[in-house]
Amino acid sequence: MPPGTALYGRAVSTTPGPAPAPDLFTWEFASDPYPAYAWLREHAPVHRTTLPSGVEAWLVTRYADARQALADQRLSKNPAHHVEPGKTGIPGERSAGLMTHLLNIDPPDHTRLRRLVSKAFTPRRVAEFTPRVQELTDRLIDSFVERGGADLIHEFAFPLPIYAICDLLGVPEEDQDDFRDWAGMMIRHGGGPRGGVARSVKKMRGYLAELIHRKREEPGDDLISGLIKASDHGEHLTENEAAAMAFILLFAGFETTVNLIGNGVYQLLRHPGERARLQASLAAGETGLLETGVEELLRFDGPVEMATWRYATQALTIGGQEIPAGDPVLVVLAAADRDPERFDGPDVLDLARRDNQHLGYGHGIHYCLGAPLARLEGQTALATLLTRLPDLRLAADPAELRWRGGLIMRGLRTLPVEFSPSVPVLVTDGPSGM
Numbered sequence: 001m002p003p004g005t006a007l008y009g010r011a012v013s014t015t016p017g018p019a020p021a022p023d024l025f026t027w028e029f030a031s032d033p034y035p036a037y038a039w040l041r042e043h044a045p046v047h048r049t050t051l052p053s054g055v056e057a058w059l060v061t062r063y064a065d066a067r068q069a070l071a072d073q074r075l076s077k078n079p080a081h082h083v084e085p086g087k088t089g090i091p092g093e094r095s096a097g098l099m100t101h102l103l104n105i106d107p108p109d110h111t112r113l114r115r116l117v118s119k120a121f122t123p124r125r126v127a128e129f130t131p132r133v134q135e136l137t138d139r140l141i142d143s144f145v146e147r148g149g150a151d152l153i154h155e156f157a158f159p160l161p162i163y164a165i166c167d168l169l170g171v172p173e174e175d176q177d178d179f180r181d182w183a184g185m186m187i188r189h190g191g192g193p194r195g196g197v198a199r200s201v202k203k204m205r206g207y208l209a210e211l212i213h214r215k216r217e218e219p220g221d222d223l224i225s226g227l228i229k230a231s232d233h234g235e236h237l238t239e240n241e242a243a244a245m246a247f248i249l250l251f252a253g254f255e256t257t258v259n260l261i262g263n264g265v266y267q268l269l270r271h272p273g274e275r276a277r278l279q280a281s282l283a284a285g286e287t288g289l290l291e292t293g294v295e296e297l298l299r300f301d302g303p304v305e306m307a308t309w310r311y312a313t314q315a316l317t318i319g320g321q322e323i324p325a326g327d328p329v330l331v332v333l334a335a336a337d338r339d340p341e342r343f344d345g346p347d348v349l350d351l352a353r354r355d356n357q358h359l360g361y362g363h364g365i366h367y368c369l370g371a372p373l374a375r376l377e378g379q380t381a382l383a384t385l386l387t388r389l390p391d392l393r394l395a396a397d398p399a400e401l402r403w404r405g406g407l408i409m410r411g412l413r414t415l416p417v418e419f420s421p422s423v424p425v426l427v428t429d430g431p432s433g434m
């Protein structure tokens with residue numbers, strides 16, 4: 001791809017500043033957006049730009065402004081507040097009747113739904129899921145360990161979260177490969193043709209409606225049954241709310257975790273000193289560095305580049321910049337988490353970093369509901385890979401690797417690796433198709 005080629009067909013100009021403004025949304029930007037974000041933080045910290053879709057939006061790049069914006073109730077999550085409603089959001093969610101989910105609503109509706117889902121999606125449920133995540137992780141590694149090479153995105157990072165969420169929700173094993181296909185369509189075309197994604201969203205919606213109906217008749221010990229049962233002062237989720245909730249858990253918890261694993265492994269392979277330090281600590285049976293390390297990987301190269309859409313319900317000021325009512329605002333978490341005003345040596349990967357209140361999981365009332373599950377999956381995946389494949393290495397020139405071009409998510413398309421082949425560990429009874 002020649003330098004400066006636009007990712008989505010045309011280069012996007014930026015507000016002129018004192019130094020030449022970087023091109024946003026080109027292929028170079030996708031593979032390493034951090035220099036452009038450093039420029040924005042310094043010269044245009046709250047910056048109006050035209051997105052590749054043609055929508056005009058404000059990018060907020062400094063840590064202090066980002067934190068303030070994420071907690072500002074004048075910035076609504078409801079797309080009806082956009083001056084051009086219908087131009088933003090998840091493709092297909094409107095037509096599939098999935099709009100009433102946590103990331104599209106404000107208090108008091110958000111407070112009610114979040115309270116209800118929190119009763120079912122508890123830290124205890126996640127903790128009890130630990131052995132299952134380990135089993136899924138081992139089973140996936142078993143499927144390629146004898147070959148001495150793999151594409152870690154397709155063979156590991158992609159299937160692990162989809163099977164994990166399906167299991168947690170209570171999607172029967174025989175249906176989980178359908179989910180894998182629908183999710184695959186969403187991740188492949190997330191920033192591209194909307195038709196295929198919209199069709200997959202519709203199919204998922206139809207399936208979830210039917211599953212909720214079934215679980216109502218025959219409840220189990222799964223999250224969907226928990227969502228149906230959950231009540232707060234006599235209030236329950238409606239069937240539509242339960243379907244939208246199951247959908248957003250899948251949607252929010254899937255590609256994010258794929259990219260936590262993908263970006264995390266990639267950065268460890270590019271930082272051999274930090275990787276050796278982590279391997280030594282794992283070999284000594286310690287978990288402290290793994291825990292701080294996963295947080296640091298989230299800060300350094302996290303899966304969510306920009307928080308989801310927000311819309312100004314009234315004229316307001318962020319970082320001294322006036323934002324007119326109706327304008328969309330995108331908080332750039334990836335830029336905020338490298339802000340030198342907040343982090344010492346922000347461009348250094350330090351797995352033991354302690355002062356690390358990163359924004360990778362967001363902030364405020366929309367703070368990631370699935371953070372405990374993401375941490376469990378991220379820590380299990382990285383620890384098991386580094387332990388079972390101790391000489392894991394990249395099998396491609398980093399400059400050749402391609403990053404996905406979506407606005408919100410940051411992740412690799414493929415991650416080819418090599419390692420010394422070994423024998424599978426014995427794990428029995430996993431989901432079909434693995």
Ligand code: HEM
Pocket residue numbers: 070102103114165248249250252253254256257260298302303304307308309359360361362363365366367368369370371373374375378
């Ligand atoms: C490493 C993995 C993950 C990352 C980096 C991540 C990041 C985020 C971020 C940044 C937000 C806030 C978005 C905003 O304010 O615009 C968020 C919200 C959310 N996340 Fe995650 N997430 C991850 C995994 C998960 C998982 C595994 C689940 C569930 C299975 C999940 C479910 C949710 C939900 C439901 C919300 C909306 C919460 C609300 O609006 O109240 N996430 N996540």
